[in-house]
Amino acid sequence: MAGSVxxxxxxxxxxRDFAVYRAHGGYQAVEKALRSMTPSDVSAEVTRSGLRxxxxxxxxxxxxxxxxxxxxxKPRYLVCNADxxxxxxxxxxxxMQHLPHRLIEGLIxxxxxxGAGTCYIYIxxxxxxxxxxxxxxxxxxxxxxxxxxxxxxxxxxxNIFVHPGAGAYICxxxxxxxxxxxxxxxxxxxxxxxxxFRGLYGCPTVVNNVETLAAVxxxxxxxxxxxxxxxxxxxxxTKLISACGNINKPGVYEIEMGLPVEEFIYxxxxxxxxxxGKYLKAVIPGGSSVPILxxxxxxxxxxxxxxxxxYESLAEGDFATGSMLGSGxxxxxxxxxCIVRNxxxxxxxxxxxxxxxxxxxxxxxxxMEKILYRIEHGGGTLKDIDLLxxxxxxxxxxxxCPLGDAAAWPVASAIRHFRQEFEEHVxxxxxxxxxxxx
Amino acid sequence: MxxxxxxxxxxxxxxxxxxxFSAATMLKxxxxxARYPQGRxxxxxxxxxxxxxxxxxxxxxxxxxxxxxxxxxxxxxEVYETATFYSMFYLEKTxxxxxxxCRTGPCSIVGGDQIRQYLREVLxxxxxxxxxxxxxxxxxVECLGSCGTGPVMQVNTRFFxxxxxxxVDQILEELREYANKNNPDDIRWQDQFC
Ligand SMILES: Cc1cc2nc3c(=O)[nH]c(=O)nc-3n(C[C@H](O)[C@H](O)[C@H](O)COP(=O)(O)O)c2cc1C
Ligand code: SF4
Ligand code: FES
Numbered sequence: 001m002a003g004s005v006x007x008x009x010x011x012x013x014x015x016r017d018f019a020v021y022r023a024h025g026g027y028q029a030v031e032k033a034l035r036s037m038t039p040s041d042v043s044a045e046v047t048r049s050g051l052r053x054x055x056x057x058x059x060x061x062x063x064x065x066x067x068x069x070x071x072x073x074k075p076r077y078l079v080c081n082a083d084x085x086x087x088x089x090x091x092x093x094x095x096m097q098h099l100p101h102r103l104i105e106g107l108i109x110x111x112x113x114x115g116a117g118t119c120y121i122y123i124x125x126x127x128x129x130x131x132x133x134x135x136x137x138x139x140x141x142x143x144x145x146x147x148x149x150x151x152x153x154x155x156x157x158x159n160i161f162v163h164p165g166a167g168a169y170i171c172x173x174x175x176x177x178x179x180x181x182x183x184x185x186x187x188x189x190x191x192x193x194x195x196x197f198r199g200l201y202g203c204p205t206v207v208n209n210v211e212t213l214a215a216v217x218x219x220x221x222x223x224x225x226x227x228x229x230x231x232x233x234x235x236x237x238t239k240l241i242s243a244c245g246n247i248n249k250p251g252v253y254e255i256e257m258g259l260p261v262e263e264f265i266y267x268x269x270x271x272x273x274x275x276x277g278k279y280l281k282a283v284i285p286g287g288s289s290v291p292i293l294x295x296x297x298x299x300x301x302x303x304x305x306x307x308x309x310x311y312e313s314l315a316e317g318d319f320a321t322g323s324m325l326g327s328g329x330x331x332x333x334x335x336x337x338c339i340v341r342n343x344x345x346x347x348x349x350x351x352x353x354x355x356x357x358x359x360x361x362x363x364x365x366x367x368m369e370k371i372l373y374r375i376e377h378g379g380g381t382l383k384d385i386d387l388l389x390x391x392x393x394x395x396x397x398x399x400x401c402p403l404g405d406a407a408a409w410p411v412a413s414a415i416r417h418f419r420q421e422f423e424e425h426v427x428x429x430x431x432x433x434x435x436x437x438x
Numbered sequence: 439m440x441x442x443x444x445x446x447x448x449x450x451x452x453x454x455x456x457x458x459f460s461a462a463t464m465l466k467x468x469x470x471x472a473r474y475p476q477g478r479x480x481x482x483x484x485x486x487x488x489x490x491x492x493x494x495x496x497x498x499x500x501x502x503x504x505x506x507x508x509x510x511x512x513x514x515x516e517v518y519e520t521a522t523f524y525s526m527f528y529l530e531k532t533x534x535x536x537x538x539x540c541r542t543g544p545c546s547i548v549g550g551d552q553i554r555q556y557l558r559e560v561l562x563x564x565x566x567x568x569x570x571x572x573x574x575x576x577x578x579v580e581c582l583g584s585c586g587t588g589p590v591m592q593v594n595t596r597f598f599x600x601x602x603x604x605x606v607d608q609i610l611e612e613l614r615e616y617a618n619k620n621n622p623d624d625i626r627w628q629d630q631f632c
Contacts, residue, residue: 075475087542087581125488125526126582128595161473166484167525169580183483183516185523201478242586244544250586288543288581329585337547345543349580355523 018140021101029217034154042113048224050236055209067196069204077205078116082123083172087288088329091240092210094252100137106216125166169353174207188401232258235310246334248272261307278334286326289406291413338434343414344372350407361404364395378429452500497528533568533575542581545588553589
């Protein structure tokens with residue numbers, strides 16, 4: 001089952017072309033939905049499938065769709081979040097590059113379910129080469145009658161447009177994305193109101209991740225119940241995991257949820273073990289924003305059970321001993337990696353990407369970066385370590401958008417699990433081979 | 439130096455040159471605007487700024503931004519405040535090839551730091567600077583969404599992955615050759631691999 005829901009037929013030569021995709025069963029899900037199902041039937045299937053948002057938060061997609069303001073007579077929008085900028089995450093790019101029609105098929109069915117007549121794919125500006133691929137696929141789909149007005153004689157009309165960003169991680173946050181799509185700075189909005197009520201141009205809007213929307217086609221084809229039987233518990237279906245770092249086989253893998261983490265890291269079908277026969281030191285399992293876990297805690301939970309690739313298992317033990325599945329950006333560190341250096345590096349990322357609207361995030365990330373720089377370069381004190389913990393705690397939960405939390409968690413978790421390494425960088429600078437002491 | 443808090447204030451450049459889109463580009467721009475609802479033409483700002491930057495040879499001057507403001511019926515300040523938010527809009531003159539090398543964690547742990555250092559050495563410039571011959575601008579940027587094939591850099595819009603110093607040498611050599619041909623079509627040397 002693994003590897004055969006979202007990425008089915010990815011190996012077929014020419015699958016990027018409409019004709020080839022169609023010849024391999026493509027757009028049959030659209031036909032099924034538009035010819036034999038009402039929009040609420042489609043939503044009900046998605047709810048039954050148990051599909052959860054693949055952008056990071058794991059919020060149930062069916063439930064999110066049900067919030068869409070039904071009393072409003074304004075136009076509705078579907079926005080596909082293809083901003084993919086979370087360090088360690090490169091799965092949406094892979095999907096769009098190789099299987100653009102899987103996404104477009106999902107967009108058509110989702111927009112039908114939501115009653116949206118326009119869909120924008122907001123793609124990060126750096127992926128400019130994908131814009132051509134997506135637009136070509138959209139045009140082909142249009143020519144073949146699956147987009148435009150009165151699709152398949154159903155009375156449903158849809159246009160899809162690709163909209164490039166211009167370099168800003170924060171525009172992946174859904175309300176910043178909407179601001180950016182309106183031509184403004186990517187400053188997240190205060191919620192509520194949520195996009196379901198006041199989204200793009202103040203109209204009811206659903207924002208979903210690329211992978212989430214791409215899963216809708218297969219769900220309609222196989223039925224929500226069948227999809228829900230894949231995976232484990234409330235983590236239904238398959239998930240794309242982008243694996244990187246010190247492993248033998250970095251890349252994008254479609255796994256059935258529930259796969260043991262150990263098998264994912266060491267199995268030949270997946271990461272193939274740690275590079276150069278080194279030891280596993282730590283993993284950030286869900287993109288740079290989620291807590292880092294040391295080897296023992298990523299392989300098994302604090303209770304001693306094998307850790308599984310599910311939303312629940314990766315979060316088992318909460319932040320004391322657990323982490324999150326997040327976006328599926330799986331970053332592996334071997335024994336030589338320096339946790340202090342990496343924490344400083346990631347904090348610099350968040351400082352750079354903070355939009356600057358809230359003081360705890362704007363000032364806190366800059367302050368943490370400065371302290372981490374000091375520690376990494378041999379000028380830190382033991383008090384600095386506690387200060388970092390305090391700053392992180394004061395950022396968390398006190399900001400407009402979750403970027404503040406995303407900046408606080410990596411620091412707090414690195415100190416929680418690797419405090420000794422931070423202390424050594426203070427007391428014995430130069431011991432760490434990676435440490436810079438200039 | 440890394441870690442020091444040098445806040446760079448973009449210096450707006452005013453060249454005093456009249457900027458305008460060609461008729462062909464104007465058609466493209468009109469089509470872009472039509473993708474958004476009536477009265478929401480501001481939504482076309484990012485895509486139009488991308489085009490303007492490309493057509494002007496790689497950066498946005500005040501004159502260009504004023505022109506775009508006029509075109510979209512916006513106040514100039516609306517264009518400035520948006521343009522300054524995004525890292526892909528260059529407000530200072532750039533070299534013919536803008537090299538953006540990733541500095542974020544996942545690349546960093548697979549040799550990215552060495553590649554960044556190597557680029558500084560062979561180009562003899564620091565991040566944010568342009569070589570005296572006007573060929574290369576070096577920028578160190580955050581995660582490019584290519585972490586499984588790091589270290590990675592983008593030259594204009596093209597990705598180069600799994601970098602080694604040798605590979606960097608080859609790429610720079612290739613770019614210099616391209617530039618030598620002096621073909622005006624090569625100004626914004628585009629991706630050809632997809
Ligand atoms: C700082 C920040 C960055 C984000 N970046 C992305 C992103 O690049 N792609 C994405 O799909 N979601 C991203 N998200 C999550 C979105 O806000 C939103 O939850 C998601 O697009 C919803 O889609 P889903 O329910 O299908 O996951 C980000 C959130 C935050 C706070
Ligand atoms: S938390 Fe940070 S990124 Fe989010 S709105 Fe506040 S300042 Fe901006
Ligand atoms: S960290 Fe370099 S591309 Fe993601």
